[in-house]
Amino acid sequence: MKALHFGAGNIGRGFIGLLLSQSGYEVVFSDVNESLVRSLQERGSYTVTIADENGERIPVHGVRAIDGRDLALVAEEVATADLVTTAVGVPILKHIAPGIAAGIKLRMKRGGSSLHIIACENAIGASTQLKEHVMGLLSLEEKQQAASIAAFPDSAVDRIVPLQHHEDPLAVTVEPFYEWVINRSQMFPGAKEISGVHYVDDLIPYIERKLFTVNTGHCSAAYAGYRKRYDTIQEAMKDEEVVGLVTGALQETGSMLVRAYGFDAAEHEAYIHKIVDRFRNPYLSDEVIRVGRSPIRKLSPDDRLVRPALRAWEQGGNIGHLTKVMALALKFDYAGDPEAARLQGLIGEKGVRRAFAEVSGLESDHALTQRVMDDYER
Ligand SMILES: NC(=O)c1ccc[n+]([C@@H]2O[C@H](COP(=O)([O-])OP(=O)(O)OC[C@H]3O[C@@H](n4cnc5c(N)ncnc54)[C@H](O)[C@@H]3O)[C@@H](O)[C@H]2O)c1
Numbered sequence: 066m067k068a069l070h071f072g073a074g075n076i077g078r079g080f081i082g083l084l085l086s087q088s089g090y091e092v093v094f095s096d097v098n099e100s101l102v103r104s105l106q107e108r109g110s111y112t113v114t115i116a117d118e119n120g121e122r123i124p125v126h127g128v129r130a131i132d133g134r135d136l137a138l139v140a141e142e143v144a145t146a147d148l149v150t151t152a153v154g155v156p157i158l159k160h161i162a163p164g165i166a167a168g169i170k171l172r173m174k175r176g177g178s179s180l181h182i183i184a185c186e187n188a189i190g191a192s193t194q195l196k197e198h199v200m201g202l203l204s205l206e207e208k209q210q211a212a213s214i215a216a217f218p219d220s221a222v223d224r225i226v227p228l229q230h231h232e233d234p235l236a237v238t239v240e241p242f243y244e245w246v247i248n249r250s251q252m253f254p255g256a257k258e259i260s261g262v263h264y265v266d267d268l269i270p271y272i273e274r275k276l277f278t279v280n281t282g283h284c285s286a287a288y289a290g291y292r293k294r295y296d297t298i299q300e301a302m303k304d305e306e307v308v309g310l311v312t313g314a315l316q317e318t319g320s321m322l323v324r325a326y327g328f329d330a331a332e333h334e335a336y337i338h339k340i341v342d343r344f345r346n347p348y349l350s351d352e353v354i355r356v357g358r359s360p361i362r363k364l365s366p367d368d369r370l371v372r373p374a375l376r377a378w379e380q381g382g383n384i385g386h387l388t389k390v391m392a393l394a395l396k397f398d399y400a401g402d403p404e405a406a407r408l409q410g411l412i413g414e415k416g417v418r419r420a421f422a423e424v425s426g427l428e429s430d431h432a433l434t435q436r437v438m439d440d441y442e443r
């Protein structure tokens with residue numbers, strides 16, 4: 066059994082590649098980072114270290130890697146894979162679509178079996194987004210045929226994997242916790258299950274609970290931490306003011322989620338506590354610039370700040386901490402982050418109100434925009 070995984074980065078090696086290998090797949094990574102691909106080709110293995118008091122080291126053997134820029138090679142691997150997964154970042158999905166589309170065409174020509182293609186990205190409906198990119202590259206006839214051979218189940222993935230700074234370029238340190246949830250209702254019947262994955266028939270409550278708790282809380286710590294000149298989330302989480310903002314934002318998204326999905330309030334509170342503890346993990350060093358990366362994406366309409374805040378506001382709930390985090394995101398001016406630089410350019414060019422309206426999809430005179438602007442001025 067072979068799994069082709071796009072993106073041999075932190076989550077690719079530290080979570081998806083590891084789980085697929087433990088599940089009996091031969092893992093083939095496709096990546097555009099030449100030195101990473103070369104190291105994987107030369108060594109064919111790497112080590113995952115669990116960031117806790119035991120520091121268990123888990124070897125992952127028998128992996129291969131291909132150059133993701135070689136379209137023919139990518140297509141051949143897609144055509145012969147038993148599973149395709151991705152962890153490349155949402156904006157990259159459109160760039161891997163041509164290789165996947167070419168692979169599906171090849172597979173159809175050869176009369177190959179059905180295939181699941183699962184995007185493991187931090188977004189609602191990431192596999193569906195990938196499907197749209199892929200289907201957009203097929204003719205009408207190919208699209209009809211592809212629908213019976215390729216399915217794109219959405220998924221939610223959760224494991225904190227920081228930027229890695231080791232002598233060994235393939236070594237990856239990850240937190241002990243992980244959760245991978247896949248929408249079974251978008252899969253072909255009778256598919257082999259990946260061990261360690263939780264299959265559900267309705268993914269939306271799971272992905273929203275994850276994105277609007279783990280990722281809302283995480284970026285709250287990152288943007289507040291950046292403002293207070295902390296380097297890592299772990300340092301920021303020692304500051305009671307940062308913790309107050311994080312837990313305040315999570316109370317706001319939590320109340321919204323409990324109202325929207327009928328989650329048990331006490332269980333959700335325990336979920337929040339567990340996540341805040343994960344941010345504090347002393348065995349990890351997770352930089353605020355990673356967690357705050359891509360502020361335009363994080364301020365976009367369906368992401369971890371605007372969507373839960375708008376929904377909470379519509380429900381008549383509190384949003385005072387969330388608007389403050391959005392204001393802090395507008396002040397995330399780390400020059401090494403292309404989106405942060407673009408956002409600061411937009412603010413300089415159009416003013417902060419119009420820049421926020423543009424990235425958030427909210428009207429300039431929306432009540433929520435006004436509250437973000439008030440916090441920004443403060
Ligand atoms: N790191 C985490 O804690 C974490 C947890 C859950 C989800 N995620 C999500 O997983 C995704 C990847 O995050 P990451 O932290 O692993 O990032 P990363 O930068 O470590 O890894 C991304 C990899 O994709 C590769 N890539 C870029 N363009 C490519 C292409 N065209 N073809 C093949 N590979 C390509 C990069 O070279 C890189 O190795 C993101 O969507 C992120 O939101 C990350």
Ligand SMILES: O=P(O)(O)OC[C@@H](O)[C@@H](O)[C@H](O)[C@H](O)CO
Pocket residue numbers: 187222223224225226279280283284355356357358359
């Ligand atoms: O990957 P991003 O940029 O969407 O978000 C940064 C972090 O919050 C994220 O990578 C978390 O570490 C991860 O989502 C935990 O499961």
